[in-house]
Amino acid sequence: MAADSDLARLTLHEARDRVTAGEVTSAELTEACVARIEEVEGSVHAFAHRTTDEALAQAAARDAARPDPLPPLWGLPIAVKDNICTQGLPTTCGSKLLANFRPVYDSFVARRLEEAGAVILGKANMDEFAMGSSCENSALGPTHNPHDLERVPGGSSGGSAAAVAADECLAALGSDTGGSIRQPACFCGVVGLKPTYGRVSRNGLVAFASSLDQIGPLTKDARDAALLLGVIAGHDPDDSTSACQPVPNYEAALEAEVAGLTIGIPKEYFGGGLDPAVEEAVRAAIATYESLGATTVEVSLPHTEQAVATYYLVATAEASSNLGRFDGIRYGVRQEGKDLLDVYKRTREEGFGAEVKRRIMLGTFALSAGYYDAYYGKAMAVRTLIRNDFDAAFGQCDLLLTPTAPTPPFRLGEKLDDPLTMYLSDIFTIAVSLAGLPAVSFPTGTTAAGLPLGAQLIGRHFDEARLLAMVHAFEATGQGRPLPAL
Amino acid sequence: MDLAEVKRIGALARLDLGEEETAAMSDQLTRILDYVAQLEALDTTGVEPTTHPVTLGEAFRDDAVRPSLPTEAALANAPATDGASFIVPRIL
Numbered sequence: 001m002a003a004d005s006d007l008a009r010l011t012l013h014e015a016r017d018r019v020t021a022g023e024v025t026s027a028e029l030t031e032a033c034v035a036r037i038e039e040v041e042g043s044v045h046a047f048a049h050r051t052t053d054e055a056l057a058q059a060a061a062r063d064a065a066r067p068d069p070l071p072p073l074w075g076l077p078i079a080v081k082d083n084i085c086t087q088g089l090p091t092t093c094g095s096k097l098l099a100n101f102r103p104v105y106d107s108f109v110a111r112r113l114e115e116a117g118a119v120i121l122g123k124a125n126m127d128e129f130a131m132g133s134s135c136e137n138s139a140l141g142p143t144h145n146p147h148d149l150e151r152v153p154g155g156s157s158g159g160s161a162a163a164v165a166a167d168e169c170l171a172a173l174g175s176d177t178g179g180s181i182r183q184p185a186c187f188c189g190v191v192g193l194k195p196t197y198g199r200v201s202r203n204g205l206v207a208f209a210s211s212l213d214q215i216g217p218l219t220k221d222a223r224d225a226a227l228l229l230g231v232i233a234g235h236d237p238d239d240s241t242s243a244c245q246p247v248p249n250y251e252a253a254l255e256a257e258v259a260g261l262t263i264g265i266p267k268e269y270f271g272g273g274l275d276p277a278v279e280e281a282v283r284a285a286i287a288t289y290e291s292l293g294a295t296t297v298e299v300s301l302p303h304t305e306q307a308v309a310t311y312y313l314v315a316t317a318e319a320s321s322n323l324g325r326f327d328g329i330r331y332g333v334r335q336e337g338k339d340l341l342d343v344y345k346r347t348r349e350e351g352f353g354a355e356v357k358r359r360i361m362l363g364t365f366a367l368s369a370g371y372y373d374a375y376y377g378k379a380m381a382v383r384t385l386i387r388n389d390f391d392a393a394f395g396q397c398d399l400l401l402t403p404t405a406p407t408p409p410f411r412l413g414e415k416l417d418d419p420l421t422m423y424l425s426d427i428f429t430i431a432v433s434l435a436g437l438p439a440v441s442f443p444t445g446t447t448a449a450g451l452p453l454g455a456q457l458i459g460r461h462f463d464e465a466r467l468l469a470m471v472h473a474f475e476a477t478g479q480g481r482p483l484p485a486l
Numbered sequence: 487m488d489l490a491e492v493k494r495i496g497a498l499a500r501l502d503l504g505e506e507e508t509a510a511m512s513d514q515l516t517r518i519l520d521y522v523a524q525l526e527a528l529d530t531t532g533v534e535p536t537t538h539p540v541t542l543g544e545a546f547r548d549d550a551v552r553p554s555l556p557t558e559a560a561l562a563n564a565p566a567t568d569g570a571s572f573i574v575p576r577i578l
Contacts, residue, residue, distance in 0.1 A: 105559075196540060328565060332565070334565035339576075340577050341500075342502075357503075360501065361492070361495055362518060368498060383539075
């Protein structure tokens with residue numbers, strides 16, 4: 001039998017195949033991940049909350065039951081971002097305000113995981129309420145990049161990405177509003193997919209910006225992302241923005257050909273400010289796809305430069321409204337006050353961290369009387385121009401290939417005092433979110449110093465299967481994820 | 487955004503910002519607003535706003551009665567309850 005740490009290094013699909021064949025039990029897999037967590041968690045801090053006892057009990061129950069046919073994730077240990085409601089397990093969104101919150105119902109995706117037989121190892125650390133690009137805005141302390149502990153794992157799903165990269169779990173769920181799955185996946189050297197807006201139900205995902213938020217997988221390879229997306233995708237009558245489109249068999253679609261496809265290269269994504277190592281890796285990925293028979297064409301997305309400004313008005317406006325519910329009355333940590341208004345103000349002042357307050361302020365301003373048209377209204381119109389850019393580009397190509405982030409992972413503390421510079425680290429992921437398109441970040445090697453690099457593939461609405469097939473084809477050339485020395 | 491404006495927005499957002507925080511917020515929000523001002527240069531005359539990125543049909547379902555959260559569950563996370571209601575400071 002394999003040693004414990006070797007089992008934690010398995011991909012989700014390898015573990016699935018072994019459980020199906022009866023070669024390994026859920027208890028063995030779960031114990032291997034728990035052992036790995038104990039080994040590295042002191043330096044990585046990927047988890048906001050570990051639910052080890054519940055996970056081991058769940059694993060034993062999976063081993064005892066084994067229905068026929070076996071559901072797709074039977075007995076497989078995974079991590080879930082801390083803003084996804086899991087009944088009875090802590091769901092704190094990395095916030096002091098929700099330090100004591102335990103949801104009384106499961107999110108749609110948590111129900112799907114349960115039906116599929118997964119084991120939840122714990123809740124992954126994150127920037128508070130998913131607001132951040134470095135995982136440093138967590139009230140529970142930052143997560144460290146497993147490839148270099150002095151550097152950030154990206155954010156906001158930094159805990160999910162780091163846990164997968166460090167083999168503390170087989171796979172993880174994250175959420176993406178402006179890049180929060182893709183940028184940490186890139187920084188940690190794993191695959192991270194943001195599905196089309198509406199592909200996965202948001203029911204039970206603590207809302208940040210409702211017209212942008214999507215849940216998606218962070219995994220060790222493309223096949224794992226296909227497996228996990230297949231479990232969580234689909235229509236949910238309890239989310240009026242969830243799509244009725246049929247869910248394809250993403251795993252079966254992985255073998256689709258790259259040859260004959262046209263890949264668009266948006267020229268605006270290769271301008272100044274792009275780190276040379278990032279550019280070199282993306283150019284090498286383009287060459288790989290050309291060698292597989294794809295053709296490339298330069299395209300233009302003229303409003304790329306306005307995407308960050310547009311996003312930080314739209315997302316903060318929606319956030320200022322969504323976060324109004326945290327007032328210390330129905331849940332959360334209340335601060336007492338002299339009257340009701342004082343309870344609200346003190347609860348929010350004490351409970352929210354600096355970045356969350358900054359975004360609530362910006363959003364409240366953008367929606368306030370006298371400024372609404374000039375800021376929020378303007379941003380919604382520019383959002384249309386950004387969508388139109390993509391529509392025009394997809395007239396010339398089947399998908400787009402870009403860098404995921406402009407630089408390799410930066411150092412902890414490097415951008416913490418400079419919010420605007422931090423916002424600009426999302427420059428390549430944000431326009432995609434505004435247009436509601438699916439996109440995947442996948443590993444493309446490392447810098448000379450061993451820091452992970454990644455590239456982003458962007459598809460038409462509901463074209464996730466093609467994106468994953470593209471990543472699978474890239475991996476098949478021998479270019480898999482980099483392994484941390486940890 | 488000057489200090490008075492930060493205080494006004496802070497009150498609207500139900501945040502009890504301290505003096506130091508107000509000053510930092512004024513600097514940071516001013517820089518961010520200067521950055522987003524670049525949108526003014528774009529002509530958006532006649533451009534429909536996007537409120538929703540993917541065009542889906544209307545989401546209708548039957549108006550059927552379904553069980554909702556039991557009172558006990560709805561109150562389970564509340565800081566103060568009497569077992570039937572949320573308790574808040576007097577407002578009258």
